[in-house]
Amino acid sequence: MSAAPHAAPGTHRPNSRVHDRPMLEINKLEKQFGDVRVLTSIDLNVEAGELVFVIGPSGSGKSTMLRCCNRLEEPTSGSILLDGEHVTACHGRALDRMRLKIGMVFQGFHLYPHKSVLANVMLAQVKALKRDKAVAQARAMEMLDTVGLAHKADAMPGELSGGQQQRVAIARALALDPKVMLFDEPTSALDPELVGSVLKVMKQLREQGMTMVVVSHEMEFAREAADRVVFMDGGVVVESGPPEQIFGNPSSERLRAFLSRLRKGGE
Amino acid sequence: MRFLDTFFDGAVMAKYLPDLLSAIVTTLWLSGLIVVGGLALGLALACLRTLGRWYLTMPIVVFADLGRALPPLVVILIFYFGLPGLGISLSGPLVLILVLGGVLAAFAEEIFWAGLTAVPKGQWEAGRATGLSFARTLFDIALPQAVRMGIPPLVNRALAITKMTALGSVIGVKEILAVSSSAQSFSGSATPLTMAALAYLAIFLPVVILSRGLEKRYSWAV
Ligand SMILES: Nc1ncnc2c1ncn2[C@@H]1O[C@H](COP(=O)(O)OP(=O)(O)OP(=O)(O)O)[C@@H](O)[C@H]1O
Numbered sequence A: 001m002s003a004a005p006h007a008a009p010g011t012h013r014p015n016s017r018v019h020d021r022p023m024l025e026i027n028k029l030e031k032q033f034g035d036v037r038v039l040t041s042i043d044l045n046v047e048a049g050e051l052v053f054v055i056g057p058s059g060s061g062k063s064t065m066l067r068c069c070n071r072l073e074e075p076t077s078g079s080i081l082l083d084g085e086h087v088t089a090c091h092g093r094a095l096d097r098m099r100l101k102i103g104m105v106f107q108g109f110h111l112y113p114h115k116s117v118l119a120n121v122m123l124a125q126v127k128a129l130k131r132d133k134a135v136a137q138a139r140a141m142e143m144l145d146t147v148g149l150a151h152k153a154d155a156m157p158g159e160l161s162g163g164q165q166q167r168v169a170i171a172r173a174l175a176l177d178p179k180v181m182l183f184d185e186p187t188s189a190l191d192p193e194l195v196g197s198v199l200k201v202m203k204q205l206r207e208q209g210m211t212m213v214v215v216s217h218e219m220e221f222a223r224e225a226a227d228r229v230v231f232m233d234g235g236v237v238v239e240s241g242p243p244e245q246i247f248g249n250p251s252s253e254r255l256r257a258f259l260s261r262l263r264k265g266g267e
Numbered sequence B: 001m002r003f004l005d006t007f008f009d010g011a012v013m014a015k016y017l018p019d020l021l022s023a024i025v026t027t028l029w030l031s032g033l034i035v036v037g038g039l040a041l042g043l044a045l046a047c048l049r050t051l052g053r054w055y056l057t058m059p060i061v062v063f064a065d066l067g068r069a070l071p072p073l074v075v076i077l078i079f080y081f082g083l084p085g086l087g088i089s090l091s092g093p094l095v096l097i098l099v100l101g102g103v104l105a106a107f108a109e110e111i112f113w114a115g116l117t118a119v120p121k122g123q124w125e126a127g128r129a130t131g132l133s134f135a136r137t138l139f140d141i142a143l144p145q146a147v148r149m150g151i152p153p154l155v156n157r158a159l160a161i162t163k164m165t166a167l168g169s170v171i172g173v174k175e176i177l178a179v180s181s182s183a184q185s186f187s188g189s190a191t192p193l194t195m196a197a198l199a200y201l202a203i204f205l206p207v208v209i210l211s212r213g214l215e216k217r218y219s220w221a222v
């Protein structure tokens, strides 16, 4: 991986707007599946233009937290606000509109296999955002260009490598002009040699000032690109802070144990 | 020559050709209505079932199970000979359309439903996460994939059901088998039955070939 310049927290980035409140606010979020409590009073604020990196052992609730943010999972209690608007209070059409502002990238890409790459990136623009077809197509091509795949616009998803599919999935989310992008292990399903291309796009996005929450095991990426690292374990946020603190000087025993397991296991 | 006289008697053919042609037309429009109605009803029921409401799911499952379990001939006879006892008289063609269309709907509902449940959950999540409504996600994302998976069994089932229009012969519908078997008993020649077989081939062989093209068109690299 290339040695990108180390970005300190709060580094000035061109498009990051000045906000008087966090872009994404998670307050006292709780989630239970039946009797099993998976998230316990999660509080997390993500500032506009900030990249928050979430780590934690398997089953610690990272995915569940992200999925509560766009209500793919229904929070048991607590509130989530996006740019001051209540995500947790919306229903029906209002929730659909809210989801347009929250981009999500999945571990498994989930491109629509029966639609071309271009159609994948256009679908929600036309059907949910009600953009004019021509406008949506132009926007889709622009986004595909951003992720370096404009030349694959007419391909079917099945003809692309995993890394290319994931970049299309990112373009599909970006085309809706979201206020925040949520990534749930975006590179975990990829062959090692394809991981770099996806991380590169994510870094580019960060440079452009996108607010991002990234669940991933790519610690190298976290060191280079994260403003803040959040460590979750057992459904609670155990520790959070700038990457150099979390990786260099962990204060909790649980985080130290997690990091040493990672280093031994090589992820 | 015995063989040709028995199965391909030219005089008999000429005599019964007009009757047979009109029977072919009858079979065609009956089949068309049964297939279109049956598939549409099956699709609608499968879509309703995705809503996951027990008061919709339960009657749909009961309908699909009965439709698939009962021999169509039994139901046809009940509708045609039994319902008049309740003061409901339906014409032969109408009974055929209702029963066979219903049976096809029962099978089609199960096929569409199986396809819908085979669509990965991630497809739904990707749709909903990009702000698409439930209905949009169903129609633009899940259903096209379910239909594609269902095409081979649907074509087979539709063919099997439309061939059952021959059952109309027991309730006086003038379709191919009814006309040709009465011609056979009047003429004492098996030739009308040969003509019936050829007529069925002429109708169904193109459908079989067409279905192969359809399968190709709806397949995509995965
Ligand atoms: N739909 C569900 N029903 C019941 N339990 C669930 C469900 N989804 C997740 N869980 C449970 O919630 C806990 C947290 O799961 P989650 O997927 O959020 O963890 P994670 O931190 O993302 O783990 P991983 O690193 O393996 O992806 C796990 O114990 C999991 O078994």
Ligand SMILES: [Mg+2]
Pocket (backbone or CB within 6 Å): A062, A063, A064, A184, A185
């Ligand atoms: Mg997870």
